[in-house]
């Protein structure tokens with residue numbers, strides 16, 4: 001491998017906070033900062049793999065057993081507050097203990113400065129807004145604590161909207177549109193300049209947000225439905241709307257999200273199959289609207305990448321498909337920083 005292979009990656013989704021929280025908050029910062037042989041990401045491995053940072057999700061877990069309506073159960077407000085505050089606390093503790101090695105970024109300038117200094121550039125993101133009550137006050141509190149991007153739903157319904165359940169083969173048009181509260185949440189996010197993430201949103205909610213929101217449309221970790229008919233992936237019409245809004249799609253490394261076989265995927269799948277999703281999006285809406293959204297620590301990634309240290313293998317696969325220079329920089333970090341800057345303001 002040449003030095004050219006080390007393009008820094010800033011990506012749209014990881015579940016490191018969930019993994020640390022599940023293993024116990026005690027010592028979580030130390031485990032992340034010093035490294036451990038678990039999961040996909042910790043600081044030493046991120047540095048080794050050229051992983052400069054990304055959106056660190058606070059995901060309120062659901063029991064993975066479908067209820068009578070065929071949905072994953074919605075956590076209670078109290079459970080969600082406990083998980084959200086717990087994971088956000090771990091992130092804050094990591095930053096505090098990192099001696100400058102990790103930065104919670106609140107602006108595009110923060111991201112650029114962290115990357116230039118070799119600090120891990122994390123963005124506090126929420127996936128599933130169950131911790132936010134109907135008065136939305138918690139949104140304002142979390143914004144003060146550094147929250148800058150929010151997915152109103154995970155793949156389950158809540159008081160705001162209907163998250164798309166995982167189905168294959170299936171389109172994203174499952175379930176009703178947003179509630180009035182959901183629309184109020186989108187307006188409040190616009191007011192606070194919090195990015196709204198459309199990954200996990202069903203199709204009805206997607207189009208409502210496209211209409212209401214004044215920000216670029218973003219799906220942080222979804223792929224092209226035309227290539228893998230997973231309900232969480234985006235139809236060509238949705239991809240086109242994201243392009244027209246100036247937004248982006250972060251490619252998900254989860255094999256069941258990119259292998260045409262969906263849940264029957266083979267983890268020995270070649271990384272070129274993942275790169276085809278990049279090609280598809282570039283062909284439809286151009287190089288400015290595709291980025292990465294690994295889902296590290298949240299999904300099963302191909303055997304070709306055991307963890308974040310294997311990112312150079314994906315970069316090599318992108319190069320093999322013809323992406324180089326400025327285009328490769330855009331995919332690996334530039335598009336994310338541009339869209340976040342436009343969403344957040346200067």
Ligand code: ZN
Nearest residue numbers: 127199200221
């Ligand atoms: Zn997700």
